[in-house]
Amino acid sequence: MYNPKKFDTMKGEILLKQIDVKEVDMLPLSNDYVFKRIFGKGGNEKILKSLLEAILKIQIQKIEIKNPEIPKETLDEKLSILDIRAEINEDTMIDIEMQVGNTTAIDRRLVVYNAKLIAGDTKVSKEYKNVKDTIVICILNDMIIKRNAYLSLAMLKYEQTEEIRYVNLGYKDEEEYLTKMVKYYIIELPKFKKKKPKVGDLLEKWLYVIGGDQKMIEECKKENEEIKEAVKQLTEMSADEYERELYEIRERSRLTYNTEMNEARRKGLAEGKAEGRAEGKAEGRVEGENEEKRKIAKKMLEEGLDIKIIQKVTNLSEEEIKALMSH
16 A cells, blocks of 8 residues: 655665656646746756756756755745745756736746845845856746747847938947846647647656646657656655645635636726726717707707807707717
């Protein structure tokens, strides 16, 4: 009989023999709690390093996870962010987040995440020249960017020069970027799943694992030790009743938040429609009254009455009355 407590004292290889992997209902890596438990746990630096190298296309010599803890009280906080912060190669700060539901104003949120990385490092560095590069990585379980790519990289670029602002200073190759110190990587899992690429580079392997394609996972883990280790740990985690309970707490919190937001939007829309109908009726009444006044004013004009008298009777402006004279 499988005993989840034994995971604390026995090697995973022995424990996996007690688990029938085919019968384990695998927890989704696309859940932010599960994602952080696998990629952000202390001791799993090699796993995170492999994923980051696949996304950033660089060699990472050194990596340090800065926030490996997951305070239990944050799991049922609807707006808490279970991100992973890490420093790589001693010169770059990373913030990586699995975004499972709320993508509202995601562009602004990514800017804020990066600003926090910079602000935190500025306090330590003291001098601007010592501020580290910052990278924000957001993996979305949604499609929100109007781009034909499942991985998008954004940086701070200069706009094309307006002709009126052009000065011929002889630059053959103008600078294209304000800075390359600040980068945003956005991965949209539904786009990747829509493409269904053959297993090629390391990023595609990791995205099949994160996306939960069980058939492809079996193929991907054969070719990469870090993926194999991540899948092993995910299997152990999925078979652990306590871990499943924490996952379910996080899911309930997320679903509750989404339900509350949808209900608030529904109520707001209903109230807006009701106000619109009320305003429409009021506007209709006013317009009806004004039309009646214009008819009276036109009749009085035909009778040759003075405009000042017509104004007093109808409360129409002199301009409105004169406009009727031309009809």
